[in-house]
Amino acid sequence: xxxxxxxxxxxxxxxxxxxxxxxxxxxxxxxxxxxxxxxxxxxxxxxxxxxxxxxxxxxxxxxxxxxxxxxxxxxxxxxxxxxxxxxxxxxxxxxxxxxxxxxxxx
Amino acid sequence: xxxxxxxxxxxxxxxxxxxxxxxxxxxxxxxxxxxxxxxxxxxxxxxxxxxxxxxxxxxxxxxxxxxxxxxxxxxxxxxxxxxxxxxxxxxxxxxxxxxxxxxxxxxxxxxxxxxx
Numbered sequence: 047x048x049x050x051x052x053x054x055x056x057x058x059x060x061x062x063x064x065x066x067x068x069x070x071x072x073x074x075x076x077x078x079x080x081x082x083x084x085x086x087x088x089x090x091x092x093x094x095x096x097x098x099x100x101x102x103x104x105x106x107x108x109x110x111x112x113x114x115x116x117x118x119x120x121x122x123x124x125x126x127x128x129x130x131x132x133x134x135x136x137x138x139x140x141x142x143x144x145x146x147x148x149x150x151x152x
Numbered sequence: 153x154x155x156x157x158x159x160x161x162x163x164x165x166x167x168x169x170x171x172x173x174x175x176x177x178x179x180x181x182x183x184x185x186x187x188x189x190x191x192x193x194x195x196x197x198x199x200x201x202x203x204x205x206x207x208x209x210x211x212x213x214x215x216x217x218x219x220x221x222x223x224x225x226x227x228x229x230x231x232x233x234x235x236x237x238x239x240x241x242x243x244x245x246x247x248x249x250x251x252x253x254x255x256x257x258x259x260x261x262x263x264x265x266x267x268x
Contacts, residue, residue, distance in 0.1 A: 076251045081259075087189070087240050089259040132195065138208050138251040140185065140244075142195040 049073050052133050052143030059150045065120040067146045069133030072114065079140070080107050080118050081132040089132070092118070123150045154178065156245050158260035166268050170231040173263045177224050177245030181258070184226035185250060186218060189240040189262075198241075201226050202249040230265075238267045 051070045059065055069078070080092040093100050093107040095116065100107050104123075109116040120127055128150050133143040157176040165171050177184050186198040197210040201220035218228040224245075230237055241264075244257040 076253065077255060079257060087242075087262045087264070089242060089244075089262075091257050091259065094256050134195075136250055136255060139197040139200065139210065140187070140195075140250060140257075141197070144194050 047072070048144070049141050050133060050135055050143040052146055054146060055144065057146055057148045059123050059148070061124055061150055061152050063123050063150075065123050065127075065148065065150075067118045067131050067133075067148075069116045069118070069143055070114060071116075071133075071135045071141075073135065073137060073141065075135040075137055077136040078109055078116050079134040079136060080116075081134060083130045083132060083145070092131075120148075123148075125150045125152055156243060156258050156260035158241075158243055158263050160263060161261065162264050162266075164266045164268060165233050167233055167235060169233050170229060171233060171265060172227055172229045173241055173243075173265075175226045175228075175243035175245070175260055177226070177243075178258055181245035181247055182224055183246045183249045183255075184220060184224065185244050185246075185257075186226070186228050187242045187244070188212075189242060190236075190238070195242075198228065200250050207249055233267045235267050238265060240264050 077096045082090045095109040104121045106119040130145045132145045134140045183202045185200040199209040220226040240262045242262045244259045246255045
């Protein structure tokens, strides 16, 4: 079993839909990161969480340390949100989930 | 402020050769960590350097090595290249070392290595 499990692997949405991506982990962590990767490879850090909830624009990230679970929500999705979203947990190294490929259609 | 700079962006090598990749972190960042991304294995941690010391290493053979200089710039080297080393190599920089606290990571654009 992978130390970081992410779901779903693929997600298709219509513009305006509410989207949720889930991440579960089985190791002790100091923080959890949500990353975005567009075609071409560049990775952008969206959130770093050690507890609670963070919001940035239409993006919301939550973490439940006791349940070892985090969610990334996108409200009012837009085609420019199309990308791969990656959950990574931080211990003395980063351990990555397999990523969620999101496509948002107009 | 300038971001994380990786060079070269693209390179092609043949089996048996060696390659050196460079990563210049954000000014003031003392941690540089390296990652390999392949379609089959996804993103995997290679190693982290903090204040010129390797703090941790992932599950990769000894052909993969690195170092960090006093200005925090880091290089990674892969010797005796194999076809399976073809990948996107990414580095990230941060103020604190991994696991050392609330760490915002900034990634470089990556170096895409093709081994023929």
